[in-house]
Amino acid sequence: MRLINQRLSPGAGAVLKTLPFVALVLAYLLGSALRLAENPNDKLLPALTTLADAIDRMAFTADPRSGAYLFWTDTLASLGRLAAGLGLATLIALLVGMAVGMLPVLRALLAPFIGFVSMVPPLALLPVLFIVMGLGETSKITLIVIGVAPIMVRDLAQKVLDLPREQIVKAETLSASTWLIGLRVVLPQVLPRLLTALRLQLGPAFLFLIAAEAISADSGLGYRIFLVRRYLSMDVIFPYVAWITLLAALADYGLDRLRRKLFPWSELEGAR
Amino acid sequence: MRLINQRLSPGAGAVLKTLPFVALVLAYLLGSALRLAENPNDKLLPALTTLADAIDRMAFTADPRSGAYLFWTDTLASLGRLAAGLGLATLIALLVGMAVGMLPVLRALLAPFIGFVSMVPPLALLPVLFIVMGLGETSKITLIVIGVAPIMVRDLAQKVLDLPREQIVKAETLSASTWLIGLRVVLPQVLPRLLTALRLQLGPAFLFLIAAEAISADSGLGYRIFLVRRYLSMDVIFPYVAWITLLAALADYGLDRLRRKLFPWSELEGAR
Amino acid sequence: MTALSIENVWKEYGDQIVLENLTLEIAPRSFVALVGPSGCGKTTLLRMLLGQEQPTRGRILLDGTPLPPEPGPDRGVVYQRYSVFPHLTVLGNVMLGPELQANRLTGRSFGAARRALADQAREMIAAVGLAGAEAKYPAQLSGGMQQRLALAQALMMKPRVLLLDEPFGALDPGIRTEIHHLMKRLWNELPMTVVMVTHDLREAFTLGTRIVALDRTRSRPEELLRYGATVTKDIAIWPPRVAGRATLYDTEHPQAQDDLTAFASPAGTTRQTPSLI
């Protein structure tokens, strides 16, 4: 039987699925054991117990200085920034994206500029950004917004343009004004895509968050990683990276569930 | 007439298009003039002449120390890394993406793992990467690959899965083996998407390039930007950022042209 | 009572002349079937009647007044596809028009107004035979049901002119027959003029009071760009079909008919043997 026609039992599928993860863990354990055998103080691949210690210290022991649980403080700080940045970017994408997609004048005015802006590497402009925005939360949130909003705006505007022209004309024959077309025809149809666009930007948003926190912050997941990087404290970095990955994966999954729940019609075959 | 129904003359469109760019330049000139009036040595928003001087110095005057034209050396170094990284990522995306998309066993084995890997923030793993890969070109190229390949793989695999099952069955009735289906049915149909996926990853690739060059390098666009950031030489940073933006935009445009040229059928309505 | 006059209309796209000096008087309550080869400009003509496109030269009058330059609620439309909104349920789709008309800011009705409207919409839904499917989304309906829905949605606005662009082209023959009967009934009952584009001559003869064929008069390749299409045939159905009155051939309860018989006996015959397509 051709490989392409093979079918797997659910059991075999589940086993296969976990294999690479198991392999990764085993490879880590092996690498760690080898390095530690050579140099017991090696910090690059700490032993599991060291990792557990670090997790315990960061997440379940109050910091003697501030009495805070650093891991959770960092998480809250980062998630707050991320939520603000992504929320703002989403709002901008919705408003600007819909306006650019719907209105020929705005499209002529802004589409090329947004295309240009989306090509600017935001990291290179960090100094200017920090000087204009100050260093508080604003600049970190702004970096996330600058990093992800142009792409989301383009995505949304494209989605609006992809709506069949027939729908717009049909709405006009149902007496809709431009405003009402936006409100009742375009908006509900681009919202699912907005959630999808948001999901696609989770990775980049985390990237910009980490980059911004690396420059100026006093808490946050990226801040911590960069702080302990000077000491090569991989026992802290690995759990933090795993945690970021998990958070991103959860957000990704949650947003997809949310879309299905809020917009059941967007799941139906042929509805797009 | 409703705003949504407005039509623009080509002339008006062209004028509107340039307005935001003109506004940007004017805002810069104004800001620069204001700051320079306050402090003639201000470095944040240099005057046009200062920018021109810097461009002349970097691009058209040999560096007294090395005799090289730094701007071009940097460009070559960066483009080389970018080409290598993106080339490798494209190759991986093609091979792994097609295999994962086509073969149920590989899909069960790798799809969840790749989904997981694509959520890992690559910047946070830089120390490990450097130690495993060394500080040379390898690690920079690897960072680009790690940063963009998982997403491209997922994209390609999804594209393969999106091919109508009917096509695969049809190919089988035409006596194709799995290999031949891959070679003559799947490959040619995913190649245009591969170019599109590549375009979408240009921005992230530049980001990772800059991040890698900021960490360790002796030439490159990102290296130069982060080096001169030490003394706030915005007169060098601005031209470099503009140049990166231009390069990215050109690559984006070029790849799209290439796709149309190589795969004319992918442009035809309904061919996707 | 809603006469349409198309007077010396030309339509050009850049260099290409699509329609050439088209003149057509459409009487109130007509059901005009527009036929012609692909690409001859049927959709373009419909778009101009809709107000979505403007004639390059000439003018179009609705009861003697020039058409407004954009679509509005006096002219309804049903396309072959994309005529209903995928994000609204059947009920939501049918209520949309009146809701928009009554609420210029929110586009939504609430309370008693909403309930009254919903009742009205349910009646219309029942009239097109979709009772029971009110809560479904279009993607959950078959093609024929979607086109019924599109009709119901358009008819809620009580349009003076209903424009149909191959509305039943994608349907299976059996379903098409059914929807023809529905269409005929609606046209009989509602005070509107209908212009329908179709590729299917049988459909044209089944439904129309008049069949208008568009075509290019010159068709050598080098002439294609320079000469547009115009009216080449204009046939009134005989015996005349008049809105609201049953003709000899139109049965009263057509749903009971057997599909095959429906196929075998076209409902209208012509004075002139057609060889249009």
Place this chain on the structure above:
Amino acid sequence: MTALSIENVWKEYGDQIVLENLTLEIAPRSFVALVGPSGCGKTTLLRMLLGQEQPTRGRILLDGTPLPPEPGPDRGVVYQRYSVFPHLTVLGNVMLGPELQANRLTGRSFGAARRALADQAREMIAAVGLAGAEAKYPAQLSGGMQQRLALAQALMMKPRVLLLDEPFGALDPGIRTEIHHLMKRLWNELPMTVVMVTHDLREAFTLGTRIVALDRTRSRPEELLRYGATVTKDIAIWPPRVAGRATLYDTEHPQAQDDLTAFASPAGTTRQTPSLI
């Protein structure tokens, strides 16, 4: 000469029984038209004949040998859509099968072999009436031309069984009539057994030698899951149509017929009045 035996076949998807104890003997060179309501399992049956799906119980024999468990070149298929490859030209699509068969590594022919094959493919293209369109991509063809192409592509493999899943469902009636004539000719000329799913009874009667109707015998909602469909009608066309021999009603140059007449007079009549759908 390619007889198909379907012996006590059941097909279940999880809890749902789709086909129930289906038994059918298909004689060599038959043209079986498979009809039945939507969702009754026609496509599922075709998929099993193709080898794409396996019966849950029972077996299917091809000339007495059990079917291989996956599709192969002895059974060709044409779907309603997606039957041709959008990235290949018409010529490329038609050449693909033989190219794959002859070159197991590269999937491409070169030199003289390629030229010979191209000639053969051009003949087939001409046979289905696509001469002149060799260099076009499928997206540049109309729906009817695409289905002709799909037929040509499948026929290049000289399949013993040709399976058609509503191949002409999406076509306009005029075009459909034309392609029916083509189909009839090909079936007459080539040594193959045809099984065609269709929703269109007229089509079934026009083309088939035998009409098989699938349906559920119980249709109360609570029974839907637990009872599958099976053969409910099995009608041989009368007068019998035999491959390679013209019948009373099958004209020789059907293209000359007027469309309307073609509509009005079904080419085959039945011994039994059908009321299947």
Place this chain on the structure above:
Amino acid sequence: PKTDFKVAWSIYVGWMPWGYASDTGIVKKWADKYGLTIEVTQFNDYVESINQYTAGSYDAVTLTNMDGLSIPAAGGVDTTAVIVGDFSAGNDAVLLKGPGTLADIKGRDVNLVEFSVSHYLLARALDSVGMTEQDVKVINTADPDMVGAFQTPDVTAMVTWNPMVAEIAALPDATKVFDSAQIPGEIIDLMVANTEVLADNPDFGKALAGIWYETATLMTADTPEGAAARAAMGAASGTDQAGFESQMAATKLFDKPGDAVAFTTSPDLPKTMDLVRGFLFDKGLLGSGAPSADVIGIEMPGGVVLGDAANIKLRFSDTYMKLAADGAL
């Protein structure tokens, strides 16, 4: 006049007191005393903190003498060193992989933060064995990644500062071949303020001095409070008390204002600054068109001026440290 001030600091052993003072209310105490508000911002990225100051977003910043000259002063921002906090006495070091002496660096790639004090240290180190930068190849490497970078095979020589020096020195095959203890007093950590702001608001300078000396006294005290402060600063810089104390050991911290005044007024300071500006001029860091190292004037207490007296952009002032020494704050 202005009563709100913004101070930037970045994570480094000699500057940790600023964060501690901010956390524990010492900043607020001194600011209240002069009727000011002082906002203290921590930067992870040192260069960014200087850039922000240079661009005018901050009134004061922590930096080294060399960066003070090359960034704000060369950028036209007239800058005054309010507090000389410490100088590096071993905090910066040249490290080789494997055994050897400084002379073995010849021909190697040297990883360091280009144009930083590490670069300067390398230049001084090479000078001490009669080599120049031509004898090695410099590779710019970001400071947080130094520890990881040192463990890669292709890195054989490195110049960096603490805490990375301590981490690297602890690796089995690292050899420290030169450190800042061999050029004492040349790498100086300062708290600088915008000269104009300071001239208009001397109270700001006084508050800074008050904060610094209260905190420095506390953290150097051999008391439980002192230990607690060191532990807190260690934690804030990502290590612990012991790690932080070892970093302090490589730092000559001026916890007594009198010592700082003496250092600032000593004749060694002009010599140091002359070396520094020579280095910066060589690297083209005093402005691209600078004709000589003299373009920027550097003023030392007692009217000593290096370079162009008409273009003084960097000033070492002992005014506020003296006030502290006199107990006049």
